[in-house]
Amino acid sequence: AQSVSQHNHHVILSEAASLELGCNYSYGGTVNLFWYVQYPGQHLQLLLKYFSGDPLVKGIKGFEAEFIKSKFSFNLRKPSVQWSDTAEYFCAVNPYSSASKIIFGSGTRLSIRP
Amino acid sequence: DADVTQTPRNRITKTGKRIMLECSQTKGHDRMYWYRQDPGLGLRLIYYSFDVKDINKGEISDGYSVSRQAQAKFSLSLESAIPNQTALYFCATSDLTGGYSPLHFGNGTRLTVT
Numbered sequence A: 001a002q003s004v005s006q007h008n009h010h011v012i013l014s015e016a017a018s019l020e021l022g023c024n025y026s027y028g029g030t031v032n033l034f035w036y037v038q039y040p041g042q043h044l045q046l047l048l049k050y051f052s053g054d055p056l057v058k059g060i061k062g063f064e065a066e067f068i069k070s071k072f073s074f075n076l077r078k079p080s081v082q083w084s085d086t087a088e089y090f091c092a093v094n095p096y097s098s099a100s101k102i103i104f105g106s107g108t109r110l111s112i113r114p
Numbered sequence B: 001d002a003d004v005t006q007t008p009r010n011r012i013t014k015t016g017k018r019i020m021l022e023c024s025q026t027k028g029h030d031r032m033y034w035y036r037q038d039p040g041l042g043l044r045l046i047y048y049s050f051d052v053k054d055i056n057k058g059e060i061s062d063g064y065s066v067s068r069q070a071q072a073k074f075s076l077s078l079e080s081a082i083p084n085q086t087a088l089y090f091c092a093t094s095d096l097t098g099g100y101s102p103l104h105f106g107n108g109t110r111l112t113v114t
Helices: none
Strands: A010-014 A019-021 A031-038 A044-050 A056-058 A064-068 A073-078 A087-095 A108-113 B004-007 B010-013 B019-025 B031-038 B042-051 B054-057 B065-070 B073-078 B087-094 B109-113
Touching (some): A010 A019, A019 A108, A044 A056, A073 A087, B004 B087, B019 B087, B054 B065, B073 B087
Antiparallel strands (some): A019 A073, A064 A073, B004 B019, B031 B087, B087 B109
16 A cells, blocks of 8 residues: 655754755655655644655755655755744645545654744 | 634534534635544544535545535534544635645644543
């Protein structure tokens, strides 16, 4: 079955540390890829998306993600985190063959120590 | 951001009661979705609708029904609520290209079934 794996359930970092959150998916065809962020008490918001072209995509608030097709991965990165990045992060995959179905990972909770 | 509005924000109900969660949007999007979020499980799709006359089951539709009253309104019903339907429910919209366009989420409805 198609799935999206986020292996880090909870990550704790200090301010200014570098961040990398893993995302792997199991679908073998062409996909669209997303990272969403959910700040405490708020709804999900789009951080960045990949449809085609340059596999390194930049999003809001200094986040970026790299699509590595051979590894079925779309890891999220930020060089220097801030306390305000404390949130839950969700990777999502939309297979081209299923325009309606967007599959979410289980999420990674990021806690930043001030 | 009131583009996607969900009511109520919080609801506590008893087992066996019928309950309706409502969603309205001002984004003019054709596609609307209902997801539920459970800790450690991410978001799972309950139902989705491509237009007023189109309703589709998602991965966890059992125990739920929906109604698309207008392009802007999409309601979710629990005919006979049970405790394992306790969750955070999100409505989302996207434009006509579905997965090629990101989802826009409402603020969520926290439902507790006792």
